[in-house]
Amino acid sequence: MPNADGYFGEYGGSFIPPQLQEIMDEISAAYDSCRQDPEFKAELARLYKHFVGRPSPIFHAQNLSEKYGAPLYLKREDLNHTGAHKINHCLGEALLAKKLGKKKLIAETGAGQHGVALATAAALVGLKCDIYMGEVDIAKEHPNVVRMRILGANVIPATHGRKTLKEAVDAAFEAYLADPHTQLYAIGSVVGPHPFPAMVRDFQSIIGNEARVQFQEMTGQLPNNLVAYVGGGSNAMGLFSVFLGDEEVQIHGVEPSGRDLHTQGEHAATLTLGEPGVMHGFKSYMLKDGEGEPQEVYSVASGLDYPSVGPQHAYLKDTGRVNYGHINDKEAIDAFFELSRLEGIIPAIESAHAVAYALKLAKEGEKGSILLNLSGRGDKDIDFVVEHYGQDFGIESLL
Incomplete structure (x- = not known):
């Protein structure tokens, strides 16, 4: 396709x-x-x-794994030159x-x-x-x-x-x-x-191609679960596309439910609450206002506030091959600090949505392996996070 x-x-x-x-x-x-x-x-x-530094490694997050009771692995796209996928x-x-x-x-x-x-x-x-x-x-x-x-x-x-x-x-x-x-x-x-x-998708599929080989070399099998956040959906399709034929692998896309999933303009959960529509030259799921125009959307992550989604994601939702869930702002920020303080890795806020969902899977009883795409590092978000959430985590601004 x-x-x-x-x-x-x-x-x-x-x-x-x-x-x-x-x-x-x-x-x-x-x-x-x-x-x-x-x-x-x-x-x-x-x-x-030689320029990007591929292949990006897979890291077994042992501290998170021990705390949450499931083997958690990170595909480290945050280590690429420029800091993301x-x-x-x-x-x-x-x-x-x-x-x-x-x-x-x-x-x-x-x-x-x-x-x-x-x-x-x-x-x-x-x-x-x-x-x-x-x-x-x-x-x-x-x-x-x-x-x-x-x-x-x-x-x-x-x-x-x-x-x-x-x-x-x-x-x-x-x-x-x-x-x-x-x-x-x-x-x-x-x-x-x-x-x-x-x-x-094809350019991004290097993520999944590498991950498939690396995970099997590391563990001797395929991951039980894949997790990636979905805004437009490129990092997710890069990981997911290579595993779509492996029915034993459960695949999870994670949307932003923002401040409030049930209030228009306070989230960007397109696949969760949208309907088919056309914008920006393609047909997919779309969040619409009362007149059928693109709805105003919001996410704490600047890369996720988009009222549509890649068309292959829409197809995968309808066929049921991929499960699309959601994470709110608070859960994402909590995961941002959890990964930072337990593993020494500061993620992009976008990627923190995937981290939060993986931790939620583990807390809900998932014991199989979880491979999540850590698609970006958090350098760009540090000032914003400290300004808006630092006091909640014991950080006083030095500025």
């Missing part, structure tokens, strides 16, 4: 203007060529090894843009990890880079904004609506529509019109 028209069951496709569809067809053809090109694959593999597909998209003769990469970012990764890839291959980011997230994720600017990217604030991730996507799409010929919109997740959901 997907089929030739970009559908995963009834989800996906390409709902864009005809003039942009011609560009998408060009991108799709170029990607099909690249993924069969030994030179392209060799160059990407070289960069993964985003570099995996950004390098692929940057190389593709060069092949297409583009001059600039543009993208949206929420937490800033995709923006940093794309700015890094653009600098490496010699392309200009524009990053659209919600004004709220620019203030919240200031360290990543500084990193993007050091790398030479132009950070452009999205100032409408809630000024977060959805608005950043709106602004980036508008800029792309104005000039799709000289720039490539390097979409930051498994969302958007075909071929991006499949292309980003």
Whole structure:
């Protein structure tokens, strides 16, 4: 999957203007060529090894395992160059843009990890880079904004609506529509019109391919459970896709229930409470307001406040192959500190949602192994966490 028209069951496709569809067809053809090109694959593999630092290791979190009563393992994507899984597909998209003769990469970012990764890839291959980011997230994720600017990217604030991730996507799409010929919109997740959901998944599948081999080498078997957070869903699809045929492996996607799952605008639990709809050029589950438009959403994690989700996730929900649960802000922050203080690993708040869900599985009686994707490190979140939650955990700001 997907089929030739970009559908995963009834989800996906390409709902864009005809003039942009011609560009998408060009991108799709170029990607099909690249993924069969030994030179392209060799160059990407070289960069993964010598630039990103892959393979990222699996770590047995023994202290957490002993406390919660289940074997817990972390796929350490936080150790990648730039600090998250985003570099995996950004390098692929940057190389593709060069092949297409583009001059600039543009993208949206929420937490800033995709923006940093794309700015890094653009600098490496010699392309200009524009990053659209919600004004709220620019203030919240200031360290990543500084990193993007050091790398030479132009950070452009999205100032409408809630000024977060959805608005950043709106602004980036508008800029792309104005000039799709000289720039490539390097979409930051498994969302958007075909071929991006499949292309980003394929670049991210290195996570699952490595994890499958590493876990078997470490334990002699496959994990009983996989856990990853789901915003747009790229880190989750990167891990999940390689295990979908292994029926003995239970797969769990984790959405943000924010401040209140039952109040509109206070969560971003798309698969839990959404319904099918079309936005940003693709069909998937979507949180809608009373007029059928994208609902305002919220999460303590800037990378998760998006009112839709990758179409393959929608398909996997409907088929029942993946169980999609949710974690609220408090549970995520508690897990942020639990992992930090028991294992010496400070996670991104996004990744802390997956940590919280894994701990919940263990507390509810799961005794089998749990492999979770620790997709990013928490450097970007430290100032925000200390300011808003530090006193609850005995931390006084020194600023």
